[in-house]
Amino acid sequence: MPRGIHECINCGHREILDSSEPLLEKACPRCGGDMVLVGFYTESQEPTVQVQPSRPSLPENLKEKLKEFYDLELKQIDGNVFVFEVHGIMENNFERFLRELEELGYWAALKKREGKVLLFVFPAQEIKEDNRWxxxxxxxxxxxxxxxxxxxxxxxxxxxxxxxxxxxxxxxxxxxxxxxxxxxxxxxxxxxxxxxxxxxxxxxxxxxxxxxxxxxxxxxxxxxxxxxxxxxxxxxxxxxxxxxxxxxxxxxxxxxxxxxxxxxxxxxLVPPTEGGIAFGENxxxxxxxFTSLSVEERKFLAEKGRELVNAAFYLVGTASTNTFEVIELTKHAQDIGTDYVVIAPPYYCPLNETALFRHYSMVAERTDIPIILYNIPSCANPLSVQLIKRLALEYSNIAGVKETIDSVNHVRDVIIEVKGEREDFMVFTGLDQHFLNTLILGGDGGIMACANFAPEVHLALYKAFQEKRFKDAFIYAQKLARLSKVYNLASSFGSAIKLAMGLRGFSIKPVLRPPYVVDGDDVKEEIRKLLREVLYHSKALSF
Structure with missing residues (x-):
């Protein structure tokens, strides 16, 4: 089979290649341009090179088709390649030109060389049928x-x-x-x-x-x-x-x-495996x-908690920035027999009181379970005294509020303004250091984080207050005030609570959802010291 002489349509480089295809894409070793077949190289017993200057005439139908699109002049014929210099373009749609040219059995390439626009026209190569299977x-x-x-x-x-x-x-x-x-x-x-x-x-x-x-x-x-x-x-x-x-x-x-x-x-925390691969985050x-929290996961955890809690009130948090998701989670909590749901306001985007009222009213109107509002202005939209009062008076299933706010005056106003008009409305504190003063002001108790690892102190304070053993209540209140410093020792609230629970002997794995991390041994040792100092006289303490 004769070897083909190919010329680059970009730089003009010629080379003998083991191919007789009319067009070789990106085959030029100099510039990477397309190369077209301009002749053939044959070998005889003597090492001679023969170029077959085949000069076919331009078919009439091809000539007419070219004139429909371009004002051009035939400059040369290299093998089966017709080279035209383009003086004017009458149709800018080059793809349409190629489609119509292919119907005549030709392909083309339009290139600019030395300030001139050249059109290369050459026979279309045979396209083999694909194997359909x-x-x-x-x-x-x-x-x-x-x-x-x-x-x-x-x-x-x-x-x-x-x-x-x-x-x-x-x-x-x-x-x-x-x-x-x-x-x-x-x-x-x-x-x-x-x-x-x-x-x-x-x-x-x-x-x-x-x-x-x-x-x-x-x-x-x-x-x-x-x-x-x-x-x-x-x-x-x-x-x-x-x-x-x-x-x-x-x-x-x-x-x-x-x-x-x-x-x-x-x-x-993932056990290492031989040959394992760890991927980074793209x-x-x-x-x-941010949107990866699973509603199904929250439902699963609520169901597991319901299985474990039998001797006390069972509360489930159903907060979300999406009102309809709050409704879905609240209905699920109601279906599994939850006693109360705790709902914090939407976070991230500031909302006015009209929007906040609509958020809670939509949940209250679509569910029957008692709802505890969760006012935590450090993390979410704040709930004013007037908004809490309006919700409490208009919806009987809004049963109380958890106040995680470092303001005695605010808690006082909620107790006076809201409980003053609706006696069954419950006011809880979410801060351990405010447990006693909330009870003194007329509140109903607390839903506090330190109770996860030192519940005996909270229970002892509550009993002492109810039995009017105020001196003992003051002692326990001081213990809670010192225990609340645990949050300052760790990088996050969750890390502090889980480390403290582990030190108190609770069966809990040190796992937090990213971006939060469980702190290391240095923080754990600081928390250990705090627990020893505060709970030294606690019989339940074990290290």
């Missing part, structure tokens, strides 16, 4: 390998759920199917984007070929092969970007669903984490 065979094989990969990953996922006692789907086959569908949807949409862009620009391209491979993902991806020249730079850009954009549109909802179904735990996941 091969893409389907690869597709089925890749579905199988991605299912196997999903099954293997699911087994590790289920082990993690069991290790931490977390909620989640524990059917490995269902997880494997979901994994395979997700991976194949992303890959398939990616390649389909390329295929649609190719069809839009009139470029011949194969069907996607998926690549099965027994790996962590079960595939090496997918490819699509372009079988005709790219007509314009815009077409090249469209073909290149269409795949990633289309794949991203599927990957984004898949990621959101995956995050909402995931239960994050700190990486340092920007998209960081942006999506």
């Amino acid at each position: 091969l893409p389907w065979i690869f597709l089925i094989a890749t579905i199988f390998t991605t299912f196997l990969a999903g099954y293997y990953l699911s087994l590790a996922y289920i082990d993690t759920l069991n290790y931490y006692g977390l909620p989640g789907i524990r059917n490995p086959y269902l997880n494997a199917i979901a994994f395979s569908i997700s991976v194949m949807a992303i890959l398939g949409t990616h390649e389909l984007g390329h295929k649609i862009a190719a069809a839009y620009h009139g470029v011949r391209a194969t069907m996607p070929y998926f690549i099965p491979f027994p790996s962590m993902l079960g595939t090496l991806g997918a490819v699509i092969r372009v079988k005709s020249p790219l007509p314009t730079r815009n077409a090249a850009i469209d073909l290149g970007i269409s795949g990633p954009v289309a794949g991203f549109l599927i990957a984004l909802p898949v990621s959101i669903i995956g995050l909402r179904l995931s239960i994050p735990v700190p990486a340092e 920007l998209i996941f960081l942006l999506l984490e």
Whole structure:
């Protein structure tokens, strides 16, 4: 077979190549441009080079078609390549020109060289028929390998759920199917984007070929092969970007669903495994984490708590920035037999009292369970005395308020203004150091965090107050005031409480949802010292 002499249509470089194809894309070793066939090189017994200067005449139908689009002049004929200098353009749609030219059996390339616009016209190469079964065979094989990969990953996922006692789907086959569908949807949409862009620009391209491979993902991806020249730079850009954009549109909802179904735990708590891989966080996941809290997870925890609490009132927090989500969680709490729900106001965006009233009224009107308002202005929109009073007087199922506010005057005003008109309305403090003064002012008690690890102190204070042993009540109040300093020792409220509970012997794992972290041994030792100093005389204390 004769070897072809090809010339770069960008820089003019000529080279003998082992190909007789009329067009070789990006084959120029100098500039990376496309090369067209201009002649042939044949070898005889003597090392001679013969160029066959075949000069076919320009077909009349081709000549007429060119004149419809361009004012041009034939400059030379190199082999089967007609080279024209373009003096004027009568039709700017180059892709339309290529489609009509291909109907005559020719391809073309429009290039600018030395200040001149040149049009290269050459016979279209034969496009071989695709094997119609091969893409389907690869597709089925890749579905199988991605299912196997999903099954293997699911087994590790289920082990993690069991290790931490977390909620989640524990059917490995269902997880494997979901994994395979997700991976194949992303890959398939990616390649389909390329295929649609190719069809839009009139470029011949194969069907996607998926690549099965027994790996962590079960595939090496997918490819699509372009079988005709790219007509314009815009077409090249469209073909290149269409795949990633289309794949991203599927990957984004898949990621959101995956995050909402995931239960994050700190990486340092995950048991190390030989050959394991730890991934960092990408920007998209960081942006999506704010919405990754699962409603189903909150329901699961509420149900587990209901199973454990039998001898006391059971309270469930159902706060959210989404009013409809609050309603859903509150109805669920009501259905599982919760005694009270505690609802903090929406946070992040400031709201006026009209919006806050509407938020709580919508929940109260759609549920029957007693509601305790949670006023915590350091973390959420504040509830004024007048707003609390209005809600309490208009809705009988709004049964009380938890005041986590460092203001004796505010608590006093709520007790006088609200309980003064509705005696059954309950006022609780959320701050340990304000427990005694809330009782003195006429409040009903407290819902306090230090009671998680030192409940005996709170109970002793309450009993002493009820029995009018005020000297003892003062002593216990001082203990609570000192215990409340535990929050200043740790990096977060949750870390302080969980470390203190662990030191008191409660069975609780040191796990916090990111971005919060459980502090290290230095903080733990400071908390240990505080507990020893404050609870030295407590019989329940054990280290």
